[in-house]
Amino acid sequence: MGNSCQCAVNPLYIQDPNSRNAHPPPRNRIFSYQAQALMSDRLSEIAYIRNMLLAEEMRLAAALSSVRSKLNALQPVSCLPSEILEEIFDVCVSWLYGHHKPKHRLAWTQVCCSWRQISLNSSRLWQRIDLCDSRFADEFLVRSKEAPLSIVSASPLKLTTDNLALHINRLRCIDVFLFSDDMVRLFTSIGPTLPTAMTHLSLKVPSKSSPLALDVDIPFVRHLALDCVAIKWHTCQNLVHLSVRGLSPECCPSITELHDILEASPSLEFVRLENLTPPSLATESRRPISLIHLTDMIISAQPNIVSAILASLLLGPSTRLQLYASLSDSLHTLFPNGLPYLHGTARSSTGAVRLSRHSAHFLRHGSPAWCDAAAKTLFSISSAPPLSTRVCASLAHLLDLSCVTRLELNTGALFDIPLGVLAALLTGLRSVATLCVAFNELADLLWILQGHVQDASCGGGPGAAPRVCLPCLRTLAFSKPSDLWYHFSDRWLELTVACAQARRLLGAPLVTLEFYRCNGISAESTARLKEFVGQVAIYPEGRHQTQF
Template sequence: MVYIGLASPSPSQANSREYQQQVIDAEIKSLEGSIRALKLRRNALTPISSLPTEVITTIFSFLLPVAPSPFTILGERPDHLSWLRVAHVCHHWREIALNQPLFWSHVDFTVLTSAGAAGVLALAKAVPLYLEARVSIGRWDDARFSAFQKELQARVSHICHLAISADHFHLRKTLEELHSPAPTLEYFLLSNDGTIPSRVFVPDTLFDGTTPRLSHLELQKCDISWKSPLLKGLKYLEIHIPSRDARPSLSDWLDALDEMPQLKMLDLHSASPIAPPGALFPSGVERTVTLASLEHLNISGSARDCGLALAHLLLPALTRLYFTTTSFSLDGSDVQEVLPYVARHAHGPQDAQPLQSVFVRNDRRCADMLAWTQPNIDVKSYNLVTFFEAMVFARVAFSVTNEDWAPETHAEIFEAAMTALPIDSLVTLTSQVCTSSPHTQSWLRQAPRWPLLQRVHLATHAARGFTDMVLEDSGVRECPLLPSLTNLVLVDIALSARRTLRLCDALMKRVEQGVPLETLDLRTCFATSRTIELLEEIVVDVLGPEKTVQEWAQIRVIWDSVARDLFVEDDLDSSGPFGEEEDYDEDDPDTGNDHETWDNWNSDGYDEGETDYW
């Protein structure tokens, strides 16, 4: 057997190969240098390279994120380094970027290493700085925190924007070291993100009490004295959930507001003065403060605390009022006591238009109302996301919470709020009230105030009260209720035979009164083709459901099949997607359930022998 192998290179041969590789590498580097030089010369000949550096710098500046706004929506945090893409285009642009300190003024210590933050700050030199930091437990060691503190202390004199979120320990340590004046500071945010219920107090000596340009102050779970020099001359003030001991007395609070004549936005969450037990409204109001520039007021807390604050304010420029309160009275009397002060700030001479759109909704623990000065504002869904989106542009947002209220109390609060608010020019009403208590009398009391109401959106229980109101309306052609109403939208209602025929009776009465409906929108409802035929005989334009009864029946078969596969029989929810119980209960002796109704209602119409309509 013969073995053939490669001989190992001799030391001289290995050295020779290594030398040859070094020569080639050197030649490659030389060629790369030549290529770079040629590229630079070529790029210099492009038309854009003929622009002066100052012009290119100005163009680059449009890529910088705008200064933070007090109305910035959650989740819209800007990326302050996204503009750096232009520095990767060519050598000339990179040199411009590196030599413009303003481009490096935004530093987020959360995403940069200590060395990276130091490098960026070195490029920023002495321009006004926008600094942010979220000090996370477990991610920041002592060395990183110390480096952050040193950078902060060294640059206090030219910080314009400072936002710090940390646990109470690191937040206290940071504030203890900030002794120097902050002559350029305009925006200051402190957030206590610790899980331990320990408070952070903002000392009066912070920044040596010298912040002449500070206009926006936001404190989250931090305490501050309302005599602090930081509170003087502010335009935007937000204080979220301080400790009870840090809540101001009424006199200190009013004195502090007197020192903020340019205040445009005031956001207080459980941070206003505490109403003393037994305080009476309005006899207890001896002093008021006028905030002539305030446009946006967001206040939350107990009903009496919020009422105390509103009772002592005059707000001639207010265009947004967000009132979120907790009731501690089973009958809602504490809320009704302060409603006149909510109404006083809900509309005024500063508003170009009256309140024209209203949305009301409730669940087991909360009752909400929104009002706009624009007509035809539709809120088609009442989940939290769409509710907060709609609230952003509302003139008035009223929300009250009490987990122990009975449905009747919800109804009384809504009627009291509707009565108090100046909504005589109402054009659009959306009601998604989820309670079985009747609203007929409330409709009858409120409807005479709404001669301009044109469009109504109603969910199941609100629709019942509306229908009963129309049937009980004693007005004839000369004075019917809601004379301008032309558009009715029913939302997520199963139009059984009884409901359909009762709705037909109500719509026919509108015809007899000379105020017929022009449009009936049933696109989200559940109805048969016969239902649509009956309604089309009364209303000119009926927008039918997106799915027919037959299509829903097919879906129900699939639902039942899947449910039987997943659950034992005793666990099945008999309501399913179509098992909504009829909202007309034992108060109506002719009431059955919807299961009976649908069994007697086929695709071609209703059983002629059925006399139990509703």
């Protein structure tokens, strides 16, 4: 076969003919070439599979999105009418002006295109403008369209919008806290007379600033609140809410101007006059000013100013009168003609009197013991100097004592009342059926309740027979449900037993004795009382135990 023999020659084995050492290529190189070929095929296969999976993922994502959209459309919130959604959004808007503002303040407008469309089409959602918020003020002015505007500022920062002048006629409410310069700038842009739609005006400048007097007419304002800001007082009329505080004498209205405002506002429902220092206390002779719709009247001033303000007023029977004055004399100086209520209703409407060391409360009939509800309070007064003795001397002048059926002696009230004054007080309150006593020094009280009132103030002599104070007293309660009276048993239980025994002998026995969280009081320690008292009620730490 010789030269005619043909055989396949691997080209990898072809060597350079000039090479002296012709050897086949190494095995590792052959393996490398084969691995590269296999890898190339595998990568092509992976790419194909990946593309197929991505396409399938896109198809499934689209299908899932469609399913999710259909599920969302079936949610109750998606079925709500636009009007209800708008009410919900209105609540969201109120959060923008709370103490804790949300981080994403307008996120609810970006939930979906439907919600956004409802938000943008509702002008009332954008009608409250925060002048100190540069990001939103101008945008809100545009989105509010023709809706009435309320402008506010949460802090005395610089104004951030100059576009307000274009919308003056839409102003309905101004509630701002600004520095004096910014306040002047704001009202310069508004003009000397507020628009007819303006019904709510609340102006405040920092207390460290000097009081500011604005040359502004407010004939249409119904809700007026001024803090260190004065306006043209003679333009105030038909007010429903009046609050004035922090004015210096040169800015404060005179007593006559204040009476003119009250007389021109017969529908007033709320009045707060705080730290007033009128330049003159002179008053004009006028008929009494009736404020029968007033629910709250709060005055903080010197006693002579309080007396001058109230001298010409007649309050309705539902009015709660609160006074804050440093009283150094009896209540006769404040009310020479009695409490300023129509037809003397205060005299017969007071069913309970609460005496505290620095305050006094006259409570309406039907109020529970230690009640602080505004609706149950007819009159209250607070004073920095101790007050209880001065009130004791004036009760008969202010009230019909025969209508008072409950007396409350708050913590420390008895510390400042002399024995004679206390005896005179208890002798006059002949209709009191319930006596509630908080933490106090009880020696004088329990001594008087035993009938020992022979001092000169009660008209007796050294040998006079015992005389019953509070002859209608049926319930005597010690401490308050919220208090804890330490060492009560050690200090006062023996005197309490003696008091109950003495009143039984005098023919005015106690029906019920109540102990609220009085330390040391138990069924065993009070066993002796069952001889003299019909019922002993013990309330230790909120639990109720009754002993007959």
